[in-house]
Amino acid sequence: MKRIILTGGGTAGHVTPNLALIPKLKKEGWDIRYIGSKKGIEKNLIKSINIPYYGISSGKLRRYKDIKNLTDPFRVIAGCFEALRIISKLKPNIIFSKGGYVSVPVVVAGWILRVPVIIHESDLTPGLANKLAFPFAKKICVNFPETLSYIPKEKGILTGTPIREELFLGDYKKGLKLCDFDNKKPVIMIMGGSLGSVTINKVVRSSLDKLLKSFNIIHICGKNNKDSSLENIKGYKQFEYVNEELPHLFAAASLLISRAGANSIFEILSLKKPNILIPLSAKASRGDQILNAKSFKKQGFSEVIEEENLKKETFLDMIINTYSNREKYIESMKKSNNSNGIEKVMELIRTHYKK
Structure with a gap:
């Protein structure tokens, strides 16, 4: 049996693109194993679907000054030795890496x-962990045409990114029922x-x-962020x-408003949903979401409001204009051959x- 380490x-x-690949890998008869960090979010996600999981030491690779920069390199080195031991034992036929700091020791050990x-690589510009891992890879998959200029040409x-199959199985009526909506108004979903x-x-x-005069609103507001008065x-x-x-x-939503993380926006693209992107500010990130959003706007898939410009009037105007021209965005997304990367x-x- 062929064996793959994710x-x-x-x-x-x-983790999400790996989760999207797993049903297809199982269907084709692959024995799947997963190497992740000892305490990261991936551990519970992978164990919940009964994939054998192996935890290794990992350290964050920082561009800024931090006392942990003195100790984390030793964790990375320890992770390399742990990954070498695990990979030597499992003898996989191939390794597929979705990035993050824990992936670097696994990729290096696989190459050795x-x-x-x-x-x-999900984002338009590669993250530091993947940059370090690129020399050890046979192939580097990307989501954006622009990313090809940042990596070795060959x-x-x-x-595109692998998309979870279950996202295509939504039921419009069930979506309305979950929210106690009737079908008289279109639905905006905000994430x-x-x-x-x-x-x-x-x-x-x-x-x-203003919005509720014309739309029903689904608002995914984040943990502990509900407003009980509403x-x-x-x-x-x-x-x-x-x-x-x-x-x-x-399935219920006619318009999506979202951050511009790569996985989220490629899910939106796959579902052909008109959308407005509000990328995470460069003050709170390395600016990858801003670049992701600009690329989607350039390709005609999205409208964009930068967080610094997010005011009530701008927000309402953008919603009205985007919804009114929704067919334009749908047609642009239909022309894309880059929406679901599973088969590629x-x-x-x-x-x-x-x-």
């Missing part, structure tokens, strides 16, 4: 043991990321009086977090695994 962790974004490695391939966004939550709630407003439904409900809520990634795995 790796990636630290955030859900470094002559196991082919494929890396996936290694890069535009695949501020897994932790929510104070800025987005504030502008949404301040705009409800719980019984007709046409407005708050969720702290959604999981199994997400496909049905997507699987073809690379089939081509490059060690026989």
